[in-house]
Amino acid sequence: MDRVKTGIVGLDTMLNGGFLPARPYVVSGPTGSGKTVLAAHFLLEGLRLQEPCLLVTLDEPPIEVKANMATFGWNMDRLKILDATPDVRAHKRQRSVIDVGTSLDVRDMEDVTDIRQSSQVRALEVTVHSVQKMIKQEFSQHLERTKQRYKRIAIDSMTALKMFSMEGQDSRILIQSFLRFLAELEATTLIVSERLDRRKLETEFFLGRGEIRMHKWIDGSMIRHALSIEKFRGSAFDDKMHPVTIGDKGMVVALDPHSQIRGTSPEGKPGESLLETRLIDEVSNVIESVMRQIEEAHRRQIPIRDVEVALSRAMLAFQRRNYQKAMKIALACDSQLRERIAEAPPPPPVAMPPRPPVIR
16 A cells, blocks of 8 residues: 655654545644644645645634745645634624634635634534534535545644633544544544543544654653654554654754764763653653552452552562553452452441430
8 A cells, every 4th residue: 555655754754654545633732743744744735746736724823824935935835725724803792602604714824814803704603523524625616616626635633622612522423523524535634632621532533544643751851752653454554653853944853772862971872761751751640540450359358359459569670660460460469459449349338326215
């Protein structure tokens, strides 16, 4: 199967040649980690190959997108951009409704010269359905005009939709429908998103065919960047974290196993401190879950002496910084406790103390 290259050599190597075509993928990471730059590389590569490309912008007005891309010296005049950003005057009026035009505002990047004002278009509340309708309409009109389908789409970002248009709604169903729609377009799509709730796996991360995770952390007085592939269905991939630099020519992913990020210790690997921190948090969460279940087992008088001994071994491995071993033992303890608690009879009802006699 032909691969869809991102235009970032190191990342394409990690992806075993590039994305599988006609599928939606997620680019995730904290603010300022390089998500939009990666999406821009992806679109620029499509333009270089003479492929029709579409950018759907929900975070920044097109004029700002154009200015940001100009800093890298990229010529993206042929890029089609669909403006679904919050309306300027709506912000000034401090309205709770975020507006976009009911009439399509799809332009070539070279035609972007100003920020859209609400006086130029009618207003419509931003929803997943309205954005989906605009994309569908633009796809149909572009196919009619050029006899070509869009090959690449970048949506920047899903986070804006989740924050501003899904409050009080079942976002899981809305996003599930949106990703199904994107898959039916038969274009390779990058969805820029950020996890709003660390305690659960949000819909686009579960349904996306792959996830590229951008990392950003402080190392002394320096800000470091790295990249990893969290998931890539249907293909082998490099699951290691690699250092990233973002310079005047864009993004570079270093794959040299001996490469070091300046400022890190000679014996350390790029990104090791970040990975270790994440693993420590994960092991700690599992151990805390096991301890809560031990309390429940004691309350219900379930024999768990062997599990307590195993948890002690996990905590010893954790103190010795053998996090992989600690995680393996803790997960086994968690599984055993869940089974025993589920199989045990329900706890006896709590006896209520006798009421004191009423003195009349």
